[in-house]
Amino acid sequence: xxxxxxxxxxxxxxxxxxxxxxxxxxxxxxxxxxxxxxxxxxxxxxxxxxxxxxxxxxxxxxxxxxxxxxxxxxxxxxxxxxxxxxxxxxxxxxxxxxxxxxxxxxxxxxxxxxxxxxxxxxxxxxxxxxxxxxxxxxxxxxxxxxxxxxxxxxxxxxxxxxxxxxxxxxxxxxxxxxxxxxxxxxxxxxxxxxxxxxxxxxxxxxxxxxxxxxxxxxxxxxxxxxxxxxxxxxxxxxxxxxxxxxxxxxxxxxxxxxxxxxxxxxxxxxxxxxxxxxxxxxxxxxxxxxxxxxxxxxxxxxxxxxxxxxxxxxxxxxxxxxxxxxxxxxxxxxxxxxxxxxxxxxxxxxxxxxxxxxxxxxxxxxxxxxxxxxxxxxxxxxxxxxxxxxxxxxxxxxxxxxxxxxxxxxxxxxxxxxxxxxxxxxxxxxxxxxxxxxxxxxxxxxxxxxxxxxxxxxxxxxxxxxxxxxxxxxxxxxxxxxxxxxxxxxxxxxxxxxxxxxxxxxxxxxxxxxxxxxxxxxxxxxxxxxxxxxxxxxxxxxxxxxxxxxxxxxxxxxxxxxxxxxxxxxxxxxxxxxxxxxxxxxxxxxxxxxxxxxxxxxxxxxxxxxxxxxxxxxxxxxxxxxxxxxxxxxxxxxxxxx
Numbered sequence: 001x002x003x004x005x006x007x008x009x010x011x012x013x014x015x016x017x018x019x020x021x022x023x024x025x026x027x028x029x030x031x032x033x034x035x036x037x038x039x040x041x042x043x044x045x046x047x048x049x050x051x052x053x054x055x056x057x058x059x060x061x062x063x064x065x066x067x068x069x070x071x072x073x074x075x076x077x078x079x080x081x082x083x084x085x086x087x088x089x090x091x092x093x094x095x096x097x098x099x100x101x102x103x104x105x106x107x108x109x110x111x112x113x114x115x116x117x118x119x120x121x122x123x124x125x126x127x128x129x130x131x132x133x134x135x136x137x138x139x140x141x142x143x144x145x146x147x148x149x150x151x152x153x154x155x156x157x158x159x160x161x162x163x164x165x166x167x168x169x170x171x172x173x174x175x176x177x178x179x180x181x182x183x184x185x186x187x188x189x190x191x192x193x194x195x196x197x198x199x200x201x202x203x204x205x206x207x208x209x210x211x212x213x214x215x216x217x218x219x220x221x222x223x224x225x226x227x228x229x230x231x232x233x234x235x236x237x238x239x240x241x242x243x244x245x246x247x248x249x250x251x252x253x254x255x256x257x258x259x260x261x262x263x264x265x266x267x268x269x270x271x272x273x274x275x276x277x278x279x280x281x282x283x284x285x286x287x288x289x290x291x292x293x294x295x296x297x298x299x300x301x302x303x304x305x306x307x308x309x310x311x312x313x314x315x316x317x318x319x320x321x322x323x324x325x326x327x328x329x330x331x332x333x334x335x336x337x338x339x340x341x342x343x344x345x346x347x348x349x350x351x352x353x354x355x356x357x358x359x360x361x362x363x364x365x366x367x368x369x370x371x372x373x374x375x376x377x378x379x380x381x382x383x384x385x386x387x388x389x390x391x392x393x394x395x396x397x398x399x400x401x402x403x404x405x406x407x408x409x410x411x412x413x414x415x416x417x418x419x420x421x422x423x424x425x426x427x428x429x430x431x432x433x434x435x436x437x438x439x440x441x442x443x444x445x446x447x448x449x450x451x452x453x454x455x456x457x458x459x460x461x462x463x464x465x466x467x468x469x470x471x472x473x474x475x476x477x478x479x480x481x482x483x484x485x486x487x488x489x490x491x492x493x494x495x496x497x498x499x500x501x502x503x504x505x506x507x508x509x510x511x512x513x514x515x516x517x518x519x520x521x522x523x524x525x526x527x528x529x530x531x532x533x534x535x536x537x538x539x540x541x542x543x544x545x546x547x548x549x550x551x552x553x554x555x556x557x558x559x560x561x562x563x564x565x566x567x568x569x570x571x572x573x574x575x576x577x578x579x580x581x582x583x584x585x586x587x588x589x590x591x592x593x594x595x596x597x598x599x600x601x602x603x604x605x606x607x608x609x610x611x612x613x614x615x616x617x618x619x620x621x622x623x624x625x626x627x628x629x630x631x632x633x634x635x636x637x638x639x640x641x642x
Contacts (some may be wrong), residue, residue: 001195003054003057003067003193003196004194004195004196005051005054005055007196007197007198007199007200007366008047008050008051008054008196008199008200009051009335009403010200010203011043011046011047011199011200011202011203011264012044012047012048012051014203014204014207015040015044015047015203015206016202017114018203018206018207019037019040019041019044020093021210022036022037022040022123022210022214022595026220026225027210027214027311027441029220029227030227030231031091032088032091032092033214034053034212035084035087035088035091036088036206036209036210036214039081039084039085039088040206041087042077042080042081043077043081043199043202043206044351045077046073046077046081046199046202046226047073047199047203048194049070049071049073049074049077050199050576052070052073053067053071053073053136054075054196056070057135057136064132064133064186065316067136068124068132070279070436071132071136073125073406075120075130075145076120077178078145078189078198079113079116079145079148079149079460081202082112082149082152082153083109083112083113083152084146084363085152085156085178085182086109086152086155086156086159086194087348089156089159089160091168091177092213092240092245093159093163093166093238093242094235094238094240094242094562095159095163095411097115097242097244097245097306097329098242098244103294108155112148112151112587113146113371114147115326116145116148117143119144119491119557123139126139127139128140128144128455129141129142129144129145130142131575136422138193144271145425146186146190147251149186149273153179153182153183155456155616156175156179157179158267160172160175161222162578163241164266165241166237166238166241170212171433172210172214172626174208174209174211174213177205177208177489178205178206178208178209179205180207181201181202181204181208182201182202182205184201185197185198185199185200185201185202186198186201188201188238189513189537190349190622194305200214200307202361204293208285218230219231219234219284221294221296221523223269223272223273223276224272224273224275224276224294225276226276226292226293226294226300227291227292227293227294228293228295229293229294229295229296231293232293232295232303233303233352233356235291236248236345236352236356237301237352238280239303239345240345240346240351240352240355244305245305245344245345245346246303246304246305246309247303247304247305247306247309247312247342247343247344247345248301248302248342248345248349248355248359249290249301249302249304249312249315249316249319249340249342249600250299250301250339250340250341250343250358250359250362250375251279251299251300251302251319251323251338251339251340252299252300252338252362252363253275253298253299253300253323253332253336253337253338253339253357254337254338254339254363254364255266255297255336255337255369256296256336256616257298258334259271259334259452260377262334263329263334265273267329270329271297271327271329271334272294274327275300275323275336276292276294278302278319278322278323279292279293279302281299282315282318282322282330283315283346284345286309286314286315286318287311288302288304288308288311288312288314288315289305289307289308290302290303290304290308290315291303291305291308291310293329295359299359299540301316301359312342313342313372316342316567317336317372318369319338319340319374319604320338320370321338322342323338324336324338325368325532327532332520337363337368339362339363339366339373340372341362341372341373341374341375342372342373342375343351343355343358343359344375344376347376347428348374348376348430349375350385351388352385353388353389354385354388356617357387357388357587358375358379358387358388360376362446362564363525364368366378385432386387386429386432386435386439387439387551388613389432389442390435390439390443391439391447391449392445393427393429393431393432393435393440394440394443394444394447394449394453395449396429396430397429398431398449398452398453398456401427401432401456402427402428403425403426403427403453403457403460404425404426404427404428404628405423405424405426405457405460405461405464405625405629406424406426406626406628406629406632407421407422407423407424407478407628407629407632407634408421408422408424408619408624408625408626408629409442409623409624409632409636409639410422410597410617410618410619411617411618411619411623412616413610413617413618414615417639418475418513418623418636418639418640419475419476420476420477420478420479420617421473421475421478421480421618421636422478422479422481422513422626423457423460423478423479423480424435424437424459424481424621424626425440425441425453425457426626427440441483442455443482443641445483445484445485448485449484450483450485450486451486451489451491454482454483454486455495455499457480457492458480458495458496458499458590459503460499461478461480461510462499462503463503464629465478465503465505465510466503466504466505469618469629469633470633472625472637473633473636473637473640474640475636476508476509477509477510478509478511479511479512479513479541480510480511480512480513481512481513481515481543482512482514483530484515487514487525487526487529487530488526488530489525489526489529490525490529491528492533493533493536493584495527496510496512496533496538497533497536506537507536507537507538508537508539510538510539511538511540511541511561511562512533512538512539512540512565513538513540513541513542513543514541514543514558515540515542515543515544530558530559531559539557539561539562540560540561540562541560541561541562541563541564541597542555542560542562542563543560543564544564544566545564545565545566547562560594561594561595561596562594562595562599562617563589563594563595563596564596564597564598564599565585565596565597565598565615566583566599566600567599567620569582569598570599570600570601570602570606570610570620571600575599582613585614586613586614586615590614595616596615596616596617597615597617598610598614598615598617598618598619598620599617599619599620599622600619600621601618601620601621601622601623602620602621602622603622604622606620607622623639
């Protein structure tokens with residue numbers, strides 16, 4: 001039966017489409033994409049040689065040397081497909097750094113290729129694999145070709161199984177389908193030589209990889225043409241899993257949001273393209289060989305490995321100089337604020353979660369200096385551990401009842417004694433020690449744990465108010481903070497009122513604090529909650545006045561009894577303009593029958609100044625920092641007695 005070239009022609013058409021698709025879809029941005037392109041070319045070359053050999057066999061006058069070259073070319077390229085697949089899978093797993101250190105595995109990988117190279121060289125004289133002297137015939141060692149191919153297939157399976165956690169179920173299914181198609185075609189053609197199905201199955205295998213695994217649209221940002229957030233997450237997870245040492249330049253444009261608001265969306269996209277172009281050109285010019293990513297919202301990443309790590313400093317400094325130069329968009333001279341941090345992984349960032357947590361907002365937590373920073377200089381390992389594991393720390397504290405309530409005394413100027421206190425949450429973790437309240441509360445709001453924490457704090461305060469110790473102190477009330485998330489919770493009134501009822505706490509003994517940022521929310525749920533609690537007899541104070549975003553109309557509408565001036569007013573009380581503002585603010589609030597607490601007072605001079613201004617209450621380190629309940633009881637007893 002004559003060999004039919006139909007499937008080979010179909011394979012060439014399919015491979016041509018795949019090749020063009022690779023180029024148009026920018027599938028060569030990363031190493032695996034470039035290797036995939038090589039795979040297509042190797043399979044295409046093998047198919048071309050297969051077609052040539054068949055056409056030459058059909059021609060009785062064909063040159064024997066050409067026929068031999070055609071068959072040899074087919075077998076060589078066909079065999080090379082097997083190690084090429086292995087190299088492709090290794091590139092997906094990214095274990096090159098491990099292979100460089102494992103000489104034994106290198107030898108095992110290369111040995112089948114060396115054996116076949118020697119056999120192919122000897123074949124012309126021996127005919128061990130094939131012969132064309134009396135027409136094409138298979139030699140006695142023909143099966144050696146397939147045995148060596150199977151060795152590489154086994155390597156493929158071992159790699160995929162060992163590193164299966166790096167792949168999704170869809171990836172593993174696609175790779176399994178690829179192996180089945182390739183092996184099925186190979187075995188079919190081995191058993192039925194006249195059915196030229198092997199190259200068609202190989203091309204279908206590559207199509208499966210292209211559709212399900214090599215999808216640049218899933219990993220390449222359409223604006224910057226750099227790899228996107230999903231690719232960065234995938235690659236860095238793989239890096240940590242494989243214990244690979246890399247250095248990351250984290251670039252966050254600190255003023256990106258304001259720049260976008262100024263120049264408009266379209267110009268902002270052009271700006272991102274320009275920044276991406278500078279990153280690409282700098283990396284190429286200085287031979288950094290870094291993988292480049294654009295995450296979102298003005299955040300870029302450059303990941304260096306191997307010898308490229310030697311170029312990190314040069315790339316970072318050069319990029320920093322370029323990005324600080326003004327750029328003109330829509331008639332605006334735009335000056336960017338490029339925050340650059342060099343982070344060694346895993347030395348500075350011990351795991352993937354820490355890397356992502358740190359990179360998200362380091363530009364918001366550090367002053368802009370214009371210089372390239374280093375992660376090790378910004379945070380200690382313990383701080384990063386805390387930031388990364390905050391959810392686990394909070395969960396552990398909830399399970400072990402580790403949250404404590406501290407109290408900071410509030411002094412009445414008119415009465416000349418301490419009349420109340422602010423309850424503040426504190427946490428001392430068994431592993432990390434003292435946990436700062438600000439990041440803890442932020443994390444708790446994101447996770448939803450803030451509701452449990454708030455309920456615990458309020459219950460502890462009610463227990464204290466119901467105790468004999470509190471009654472002996474003669475205090476008027478205790479202030480309890482409410483977070484934005486708590487205020488937006490429709491169950492808040494029920495939680496507060498039921499707890500007060502359980503401990504027999506009178507409403508006049510509780511003052512609830514809301515921040516000015518929370519006050520800016522004109523939400524129906526919040527308004528309804530405040531109304532219910534006000535009708536139940538509880539009073540409210542506005543904390544951090546002057547630092548949030550609420551307007552005066554909104555402040556007037558809220559059922560507020562007390563306004564707490566933020567510490568920033570105290571810090572700038574020597575500023576004449578600030579003092580004029582303070583004098584008039586106090587007069588205005590007094591005219592609205594509101595009481596005023598001044599926070600952050602630390603000196604006698606500050607105390608005297610705000611006393612002369614006719615403020616009502618003073619809170620700050622001048623009297624006492626926040627202290628545990630027993631210390632607070634002793635402090636108030638001694639101070640008020642004096």
